[in-house]
Amino acid sequence: MVGNATQHPLSPTSPTDAHFASIRPPAELQADAYGHIPIDGPVTLLRCIITAPYSGGLPTMWNANVSSSTRAPIDAERRASVDKQLRWLTCLDTLIPLAQDKLLAKLDQYQLLDRKLDPNDPRDASVLHAIHPFRTAHGLPPTLYSEADSTSHINARFIWPAIHLLRLLLVEMKRSDAPMAFESYTTSAKDLFVSSSEGQRKGHNAENIPDGILRYMLRNLAVLEWKTENALKTHDFNDLIQRLVAHAASHQSDSGIVPARVEWGRSTQSVSESRTKIIFQVWSQMRWRDCGADEQLQFACLSSLQATYFFYRPSEHQGAMFISQPLNIVDATVLKFAAFFALAIGLTKLDEQDIPSMNTAYMNEFDGLYRHIPSRPIGVDYV
Structure with a gap:
């Protein structure tokens, strides 16, 4: 939607976890919003992937009315059985730092x-x-007139370069004794890509199609959802994460953490809170693409360009989901997106000690009590 000509810059001031502090390029190499900076001499691959493209300038939104749709749960989701519902949500603030370290080690190895x-x-x-x-x-x-413009920036700056980087790594991992050109791809590398969606937009699951799908070896491995900053309010989502962190800290014990309980709601209830709608949308896009209990889609990425959030579903905890700390636009790099994708396709893996243990006994007891509470509001319960 295009309104009057008042322009609002995307604010770079959202709180960002210290883990996301980028290695800044020299001042003479910092780009503006157009990215028009010449590269006159050799640079390392590392310098390419740690350069924060928006450290020198930000695109602007046309006005405060430029938005994108945030749908309510569809009928199939409202009637979802308990095993398909999101019931527990917490923050894993080490998700991207861990993923980044693992990918750097793999790139260094080769x-x-x-x-x-x-x-x-x-x-x-x-x-x-x-x-x-x-x-x-x-x-x-340089000006964002619609969600399509935000998507163009996300894809061009981060998604496609991240895929290209991982393809290069796959080539090196599969390189034989015979020399191979640096940019040549094996069949395996060509099987890694991001598509806009899959399937047809009709039927009971028509509204459950994400903006992007990370595919590798004919498998869906991550869903990608893009919004405008007006639809995905950074301060609102960051408040959610801060409350999740506080909740986990207050419920920490030797038996593990207790995530915040999420009320999915009954088929007759409506969802009004925007961030709840978005979280339910991301969860459903992941959960409805499971291929049986042994092959769950565990990864998702949500971004407005201004801020990006990464999601992980632990297979050992049905109904639970982790969300990362926010990745601010001025700290976003190709490396961080590639690191998350590397986890999704299995190039790197989260170790058992990387995932905080959960107090399942308490969670099961709370589950039983929760079902007897009348008129539970839909969304995240921080009690």
Whole structure:
């Protein structure tokens, strides 16, 4: 929707966890919102993927009316059985830092981090154009008129470069004794991509199609949902995360943490809170793509460009979901998106000690008591 010509810059002041402090490029290499910065000499692959593209300038939204749809639960979701409902939610603030460390170790193992890319070499130049955020920005609009413009920035700056990086890693991992060009892809690497959606927009699940699907080896491994900043209110979501962190801290014991209880609601109830609608939407897009109990879709990414949130469903806790700390626009890098995707496709893995244990005995007891509470409000219960 386009209204009057008042422009509102995307605020970079949202709180960001200290883990997300980016390694800043030199001042002379910082880009503006257009990304028009020349690369005159060789740069390492590491420099490409840790450069924060919006550290020197931000795109602006056309006005406060530019929005995107935030749907209420559809009928199939309202009638979902208990095993398909989101019941527990908590914050895993180490999710992206852990993922980033694991991917860096893997890239270092295959000697990719220090690989020099010379812009004057045609072979290296093609990699720079695909990965370096100062090169992938050309053609992006400096003003965001719709959700499509936000999506263009997210895809061009982060998603496609992250996929390209992981494809390069897959090539190195599968490289034989015979030399192979740096940008050449094996069949396996070509099987890794992000598509806009899958399936047809009709039937009972028509409204449950995300904006993107991470696919690898013919499997759906992560769902991607994009919003505008007007629809995905950063301060609102960050407040949710702060309350989840406080709740987990107050319920910590030797038996593990107790996530915040989520009330899914009954088929006759409506959902009015925007952030509850969005969380339910992300959960449903993940849960409805499970291929049986042994193959659950565990990863999701939600972004407004201004802020990005990553989700993880632990297979050992049905009905539970972790959400990351917010990744602020000025700290977002190709590396952080690629690190999350690497977890999703199994290039790296979360170890048992990476996931906080949950107090399942307390959770089961609380589940039983919760069902007897009349008129439970839909959404997250921080009690």
